[in-house]
Amino acid sequence: MSTDPSASRRKAPIERAAEIARRSQEIALDEGLSALTLRAVASRVGVTPALVSHYQPSMDALVATTFGAIVAAEISEVAEELAPCETSVAALKTLIDSLLGPERSAVTAVWLDAWSLGRRHAALAVEVGVQMDAWQAFLAELVKTGCARGEFRAIDPDAVAWQLLAIIDGLNAHAVVRYGHAQRLRGLVRTVAEHELGLPPGALGSGDDSEP
Incomplete structure (x- = not known):
């Protein structure tokens, strides 16, 4: 899970969406596009998979945009x-x-x-x-x-x-x-x-x- 103490605090939607996008890019560059899963992004951000799914309901779309x-x-x-x-x-x-x-x-x-x-x-x-x-x-x-x-x-x-x-x-x-x-x-x-x-x-x- 992320060690960032601010990861789990409530954030504005635009801020949280940007964080998910940034962490997704980190995963892709570190481990490859195939490693870009709902659980992997949630772990990197430090939130639940459900929260990531709220912002990115389609992982296929997230992989493409990433x-x-x-x-x-x-x-x-x-x-x-x-x-x-x-x-x-x-x-x-x-x-x-x-x-x-x-x-x-x-x-x-x-x-x-x-x-x-x-x-x-x-x-x-x-x-x-x-x-x-x-x-x-x-x-x-x-x-x-x-x-x-x-x-x-x-x-x-x-x-x-x-x-x-x-x-x-x-x-x-x-x-x-x-x-x-x-x-x-x-x-x-x-x-x-x-x-x-x-x-x-x-x-x-x-x-x-x-x-x-």
Whole structure:
């Protein structure tokens, strides 16, 4: 049970709902989406399952919204990382380095859970589609901006965005099950990106990624 002494006190509905949402995200990141149960959330919050059920009558809906919140937060974090970049080339390099870094492994695991569980949970499947589209749109906008600046050349920026995301997702999925090392394979993503965007070899960096 939660050790927070304020957990069991009466709280305003909006405050309690926010707490349930926050604790649900913690469980998903710590233990995976499959661990997100009524009892688990109640235990983490420090209240009865009945109270959680009052605020979240559908666990399928809670799993979907929890996944969506985690992924949306990651997009916001990456956007903040890219904000100081003065060029689109620098922004793309930063994005590749960030998404293939070990600090993203917990969110990657949540993605893998969602892709798997979404086969049986309609609400989660819908949210997965929403968030995949959001990531594609985010990266496509980066590519389009680079093209407008004359830094990139791409006939179909949307297709390039999907291609890069597919490679990044694949490498990260391998790394989650300890097959390969995503960070060490950043060079592969850079090479593909440079080719697809008309950049000279090494434009996105050629540093040694052999160390974690």
